[in-house]
Amino acid sequence: MATGIVGEFLDLKAETDADVLAMQCGDFYEFFADDAELVADELDLTVSQKSSHGSSYPMAGVPLSELTPYVSALVERGYRVAVADQYETDDGHAREITRVVTPGTMIETTGDDARYLAAVVRDESGGGDNASGRGGADPASGPYGLALADVTTGRFLVTELADASDLRAELYRFDPAEVLPGPALRNDDDLLAAVREELSGSVSLFDAEAFAPGRATHAVREQFGRETADSVGIDAESALRAAGAVLGYVEETGAGVLASMTRLTAYGDDDHVELDATTQRNLEITETMRGDDEGTLFETVDQTVTAAGGRLLREWLTRPRRDRETLERRLDAVGSLAAAALARDRLRETLGDAADLERLAARATSGSAGARELLSVRDTLALVPALADAIGESDLADSPVASVLDGIDRDRAAEWRGELDGALADDPPKTKTQGGLIREGYDADLDELIASHEEAKAWLDTLAKREKEQYGLSHVTVDRNKTDGYYIQVGKSVADQVPEHYREIKTLKNSKRFVTDELAEREREVLRVEEARGELEYELFEDLRERLADDSELLQDVGRAIAELDALASLATHAAGNDWTRPDLTDERRLAVDAGRHPVVERTTDFVPNDLTLDADRGFLIVTGPNMSGKSTYMRQAALIQLLAQAGSFVPARAAEVGLVDGIYTRVGALDELAQGRSTFMVEMQELSNILHSATADSLVILDEVGRGTATYDGISIAWAATEYLHNEVRARTLFATHYHELTTLADHLPRVANVHIAVDERDGDVTFLRTVRNGPTNRSYGVHVAALAGVPDPVVERADAVLDRLREEKAIEARGGTGSDAGSGGREETEQVVFDLSSGSFVGDDVESGAPSVDDAENGTAAGGEKTAGDETVADGAVAAAAESGDGPDGTGRLDPETETVIEELSEVDVAATAPVELLSRVQEWQKRLDDSA
Ligand code: ADP
Numbered sequence: 001m002a003t004g005i006v007g008e009f010l011d012l013k014a015e016t017d018a019d020v021l022a023m024q025c026g027d028f029y030e031f032f033a034d035d036a037e038l039v040a041d042e043l044d045l046t047v048s049q050k051s052s053h054g055s056s057y058p059m060a061g062v063p064l065s066e067l068t069p070y071v072s073a074l075v076e077r078g079y080r081v082a083v084a085d086q087y088e089t090d091d092g093h094a095r096e097i098t099r100v101v102t103p104g105t106m107i108e109t110t111g112d113d114a115r116y117l118a119a120v121v122r123d124e125s126g127g128g129d130n131a132s133g134r135g136g137a138d139p140a141s142g143p144y145g146l147a148l149a150d151v152t153t154g155r156f157l158v159t160e161l162a163d164a165s166d167l168r169a170e171l172y173r174f175d176p177a178e179v180l181p182g183p184a185l186r187n188d189d190d191l192l193a194a195v196r197e198e199l200s201g202s203v204s205l206f207d208a209e210a211f212a213p214g215r216a217t218h219a220v221r222e223q224f225g226r227e228t229a230d231s232v233g234i235d236a237e238s239a240l241r242a243a244g245a246v247l248g249y250v251e252e253t254g255a256g257v258l259a260s261m262t263r264l265t266a267y268g269d270d271d272h273v274e275l276d277a278t279t280q281r282n283l284e285i286t287e288t289m290r291g292d293d294e295g296t297l298f299e300t301v302d303q304t305v306t307a308a309g310g311r312l313l314r315e316w317l318t319r320p321r322r323d324r325e326t327l328e329r330r331l332d333a334v335g336s337l338a339a340a341a342l343a344r345d346r347l348r349e350t351l352g353d354a355a356d357l358e359r360l361a362a363r364a365t366s367g368s369a370g371a372r373e374l375l376s377v378r379d380t381l382a383l384v385p386a387l388a389d390a391i392g393e394s395d396l397a398d399s400p401v402a403s404v405l406d407g408i409d410r411d412r413a414a415e416w417r418g419e420l421d422g423a424l425a426d427d428p429p430k431t432k433t434q435g436g437l438i439r440e441g442y443d444a445d446l447d448e449l450i451a452s453h454e455e456a457k458a459w460l461d462t463l464a465k466r467e468k469e470q471y472g473l474s475h476v477t478v479d480r481n482k483t484d485g486y487y488i489q490v491g492k493s494v495a496d497q498v499p500e501h502y503r504e505i506k507t508l509k510n511s512k513r514f515v516t517d518e519l520a521e522r523e524r525e526v527l528r529v530e531e532a533r534g535e536l537e538y539e540l541f542e543d544l545r546e547r548l549a550d551d552s553e554l555l556q557d558v559g560r561a562i563a564e565l566d567a568l569a570s571l572a573t574h575a576a577g578n579d580w581t582r583p584d585l586t587d588e589r590r591l592a593v594d595a596g597r598h599p600v601v602e603r604t605t606d607f608v609p610n611d612l613t614l615d616a617d618r619g620f621l622i623v624t625g626p627n628m629s630g631k632s633t634y635m636r637q638a639a640l641i642q643l644l645a646q647a648g649s650f651v652p653a654r655a656a657e658v659g660l661v662d663g664i665y666t667r668v669g670a671l672d673e674l675a676q677g678r679s680t681f682m683v684e685m686q687e688l689s690n691i692l693h694s695a696t697a698d699s700l701v702i703l704d705e706v707g708r709g710t711a712t713y714d715g716i717s718i719a720w721a722a723t724e725y726l727h728n729e730v731r732a733r734t735l736f737a738t739h740y741h742e743l744t745t746l747a748d749h750l751p752r753v754a755n756v757h758i759a760v761d762e763r764d765g766d767v768t769f770l771r772t773v774r775n776g777p778t779n780r781s782y783g784v785h786v787a788a789l790a791g792v793p794d795p796v797v798e799r800a801d802a803v804l805d806r807l808r809e810e811k812a813i814e815a816r817g818g819t820g821s822d823a824g825s826g827g828r829e830e831t832e833q834v835v836f837d838l839s840s841g842s843f844v845g846d847d848v849e850s851g852a853p854s855v856d857d858a859e860n861g862t863a864a865g866g867e868k869t870a871g872d873e874t875v876a877d878g879a880v881a882a883a884a885e886s887g888d889g890p891d892g893t894g895r896l897d898p899e900t901e902t903v904i905e906e907l908s909e910v911d912v913a914a915t916a917p918v919e920l921l922s923r924v925q926e927w928q929k930r931l932d933d934s935a
Helices: 003-017 033-043 064-076 162-173 187-199 215-223 225-231 237-253 277-282 296-299 307-318 324-339 340-353 359-366 372-382 383-393 400-407 410-423 442-473 492-497 519-549 552-578 633-644 671-676 680-694 712-730 741-748 783-788 795-810 874-885 898-909 919-933
Strands: 020-025 028-032 048-051 055-063 083-087 092-101 116-122 144-150 153-161 178-181 263-267 474-480 487-490 503-507 510-515 585-588 591-596 610-614 620-624 656-659 661-666 699-703 733-737 752-762 766-775 814-817 833-837 842-844
Touching: 003 020, 003 028, 003 033, 003 048, 003 083, 003 092, 020 033, 020 064, 020 092, 028 033, 028 064, 033 055, 033 064, 055 064, 064 083, 092 237, 116 162, 116 237, 144 162, 144 237, 153 162, 153 237, 162 187, 162 277, 178 187, 178 237, 178 474, 178 766, 215 263, 237 277, 277 661, 296 307, 296 552, 296 633, 307 359, 307 552, 324 340, 324 383, 324 474, 324 552, 324 585, 340 383, 359 372, 359 519, 359 552, 372 383, 372 410, 372 519, 372 552, 383 400, 383 410, 383 552, 400 552, 410 519, 410 552, 442 474, 442 487, 442 519, 487 492, 487 519, 492 510, 519 552, 591 633, 610 633, 610 733, 610 766, 620 712, 633 656, 633 661, 633 699, 633 733, 661 680, 661 712, 680 699, 680 712, 699 712, 712 733, 712 741, 741 752, 783 795, 795 898, 898 919
Parallel strands: 020 083, 116 178, 153 263, 585 656, 620 733, 620 752, 661 699, 699 733
Antiparallel strands: 020 028, 028 055, 048 055, 083 092, 116 144, 144 153, 474 487, 487 510, 503 510, 591 610, 591 656, 752 766, 814 833, 833 842
16 A cells, blocks of 8 residues: 555545546646556656655656646547645645546637537437337437537537437537436447447546436526526426536536536527438538548638637538528628628638637636736727728628627627726736736736835846945846845855955855845845735736626627628638529429539539439439449539538539428448448448438438449349338438439339439540439440440350340339328329339339239239339349350350350459459459450
C-alpha cells in the first residue's frame, strides 16, 4: 500500500471512475503510477521516479498554468480526466477532486465544430409499436428519448425518436463526443456497436438514478425554469429522462458549464427531412464514403467566414427542413444576397471580424472567460451597427436579410459594447489575478491603487539613477526576482564604494546585491498595492463577467444572427459563383429539374446537365446504362438538389420545381460495410428493408442497384418485388438504377414506372459516354456486351447471347400492378397480374384481373396466380445446363467442347459491374488462352 503523496493520489483515484487523475502538488499537477505512464505515452511527457516510503513510482507533471492543453489533448483522445485541486486548511493543505473533464463536457475545445454530449433512453413503457411505423413489432425497438447538449455554446436539444434507425440517424448527424446510454440500453449491443463504429465519440456509463423520471423532471425544471420546461413541450417521458441525465452528468463532472445551458429546444419528427445514417453517408454531406471532409457537399458550398456560420450551414445541410415558410424565407434572403454582390462582399468582410459569440457566451457563463475573451465580445458587439449599415444602405434593406438583425436588442448590445470598452484594459494579460485587466477611470478605488502603484514603480524605476548621482557609483541597476525581492546591484569594481546603509545580500561573479531599509519599505508597499490591485481588479472583472453572463442571451442572439447572416451569404456566394438557381418549392408530389447538375462533380468536371421529371404520372424511373455511364451521379444529383432546396439553398440547375419531401432514402453499393466485414448482401437487405418500412408517398427514394449481392435470379426477384411494392404501396418518388435489364419491361405495366437510360455512343467497338439521360430503356444487356468489348472471341459472344435468350425462354415473371389501399390513388383496389414472357420480352395476359386465371403458359407451366412466382434457381441453373447441352446455337453448330462450355458458363456467371476492370481483363485473357488451347 502506498502512503504519502502517492498514497493520497491513489486514494483519490479510487474515488473517481475517470481514466486519469491530475493532482495538484504546489505549482504542479502531477500524475503518478499508471496514470503517469499513460500520460507519458499519449502526450510525450517525461516520466521520472518518485520514491515514497521505500517504493518507487513513475511520476509526470505539468505546471499549473499549462494543465488545460494537456487535459484537452487527453480528452480529445477519449479519456475522462479528473482534476484534484489543493486548498489551504488550518493545518496545512488538503486535496479533493473538483471536476472531471470528459469529451462531452469539455468547454476548452480547439475545433470550430459543435461538441455534443448525448443521453439516450429507451422508453420501457412498452409503447414500442405505436410510434415505430410499419413492421415495428420488435420488442427491442423504441421509442427513444434523446437529449443533446453542446456545452461550448449552451445549446440543448431534446427529442423523441420512433425507432433504432431514427436514433442512429440522429446520432450520426450530431456525432456526439460522448454518449450516455440509459439503463435499459446498456445491454443493447447493437446500439453500442453502432455508436462505436459510426461515431467518433465515447460511451460513458452514468448513474442510473439520474435517468429516473422524477429526478429528471426536477433537474429540467431547475435548469430551465418550470415554465420553459413545461412550455417547450417535452411530452415524452423518455426524452425528459434523457434531458435530466445530461443535466445531472454536466453537474456532476463539475465543469461549471451547467449555467451556460440556457437554450432548451424540443423538436419533433415532423420538422426535418428524414435522412437515415446510411443516406447521410451515401450523399456525402459532411463526410465522403472514404471518411474525408474534402469532396463533400458541405465543403463544396461552404463559403462561410465565421466558425458559427460554418456550424449553422452544416446543420442546415444535415437537417433539411419540411416547413415551407422557413425555406421560402431563407430562399428570399439567399436570392437578395446573390443579387447584391457589393453589399454581400461588404457584409462578409464585416462578418469576417466577428468572434464566436455563442461560445464566448458559454465561457462567460461558465466563468472560464478572461479579459481577452471579453474584449472579443466587445469587438464583436461593435460590429452590429456596421452589419446593420451594410444591409440598410443597400438593396438588402427590404429583404428578409434585414430581419435577421431584428431579433437583437441593439440598444443593449451597444450599451454592453460601451461598458466593456470602458472597463477593460487594451492589452490585458491572460491571467485574471495579477491585475492589468481593468482600465483606469472605471473604478475610483482602483484608480487610487493604480496611482500609488504607478508612483511606487516610478520611484523604483528611477532609483538606480538617483543612487548613481548621489553616491557617485557607476554600474548600478535595480531589479527584482523571486528569491531576493527588490535589490540594488553594483558592479564588483565599485562594490567597496557603496554607502554604509547598503546591506549586502548576495555576491555574484561580477557584482554584488544590496538592499536598504527604504528599498525594503518600498518593496512592501509595492507588494501590498500589487496584491490589492490584483484582488480588486479580479473582483471588478468577475462582477463584470457575471453581469455579462446574466445577459448571455443577448450574446447568443447576436451570435446566432451573425451565424445566420454568414450562412445565408455563403449560400448566396456559392449560388452566384456557380450559376445556381432558386428552386420553386411546391406542395405537389413532384420533382422536375431542367438541366440539373451534380453540385460536387460539376466543380471538377465538364459536366453534362440532365433533366429529370418525377411526378404523379411518372413517379418511378428505372435508370439503365452501362457501368460508369453516370447512373449514380444522375440519381445522387436528384437527391442533392432535393436536399439543397430543403436546406433553403439555390440548386445547380437551369430551373427546378421541387415538391417538399418528408424523407430522402438511399441505398447504394456499400464498400465501407464490406471493409467492416459485414455481409454486403445482409446490409443491402437491411437498408432495403428500412426504406420499404419508412418511406412514404412524400419521400424520395434512390436505389443504386438492388439484389446484386446474391445469385442473379434471386436478385431479380427481389428487385422486381421491391419495385412493385414501392410503386403500388409506398408510392414514393423513386429512382432505381439497375443492371437487370429485365426490370425495364415493368414500365409497360406499372402505370407510373418509366424507363430512362444514359446514352452511349458506340462506333467500331469504341464506347463514348455521352452522359445524357434519354427516355426509354437501354437496348441491350450490358454484361455480354462488355464481354464483346473486352475482345472475347465472336463465337463465344454469340453463344452467350444465345444462352441468354434461351434462359429467358425458360422463364416468365409476373408483374403485379395495383395500388396500395392507403394511397388515395383513384380507388383501384384489385391487384393486376400479368405474365412477362422473357423469351419474347413482352407481357402476356396483361388485361388479366385479380383472381381471374391468366393465360396458361403451357411452355413453361406458369399460371398467373397469387402464389405462383418465377425465378427459382433450380430452373435457372437447369436452363443453363440445358442450353449448354442442347448445343442448338444460332448458327446451328453442334456441341461445343467441354472446355468452351466451361468458359461460357464462367463467362455468364461473371458480374461485370461488380468486378474490377483489371480483374475482368485478366479473366478475359485467361479465357482466350483456354479457348485457344482447346481449339
Ligand atoms: P455509374 O453509376 O453508371 O457506374 P457514375 O455515376 O459513377 O456511373 O459516373 C461515372 C463517371 O462519370 C464519374 O466519374 C462521374 O464523375 C462522371 N459523370 C457522371 N455523370 C456525368 C455528367 N453528367 N457529366 C460529366 N461527367 C459525368
